[in-house]
Amino acid sequence: MSTTLDEIIILSKDANGLALRSLLQTALNSATILHLSPLLHLAPPPSDCPSAPFYELIRIYHDGDVSSFNEWQKRNGKAGVNANFDAKFNIIAFLSYASKQPSPKVPINDLCAHLSLPQDSVESTIRSAIYQGFYSGKISHLGGDGEDYVFGTVTYDFGWKGEEDIQGIVAGLKAVRQRVATVKKGLTV
Secondary structure, three states, X not given: OXXXXXXXXXXXXXXXXXXXXXXXXXXXXXXXXXXXXXXXXXXXXXXOOOOOHHHHHHHHHHHOOHHHHHHHHHHXXXXXXXXXXXXXXXXXXXXXXXXXXXXXXXEHHHHHHHHOOOHHHHXXXXXXXXXXXXXXXXXXXXXXXXXXXXXXXXOOOOOOOOHHHHXXXXXXXXXXXXXXXXXXXXXXX
């Protein structure tokens, strides 16, 4: 099941109820991160809304906080989500962290600490972000300072735009889908 752009427009305006829950379930069970990104365009629920696991998870997506996600997962498990869930969240957490850095050069050790992952998993996450068109850059091993790092820029804005910019969000999703299709076409033998 995939979420169409029209559904994203409608669901992005519905900040509560079953429609939003349906979008979340679709995103978590999708094979691609493209269906997860609309969640990050939803305004976070008000602080006085129910603290059900569903609402907590939306807040965590909005913040891109890995430690909060790990705590949520310990309390609530992985019921209803597929095996790609961790990988998708790691990509979002990487992009969130990289976009907040003052320099395009981010030490791999810093990412390992932020994501709570070993270096090979972090590098796999970065490669996935590059492959899916969300990050433009490269991994450099043993730079001049003797430290491995990733150098590049986040190429897709995951921040909340507000309802007035829904058309911009849709245009952004279309652009990302086009980039992914181009990359996949180029990799086909």
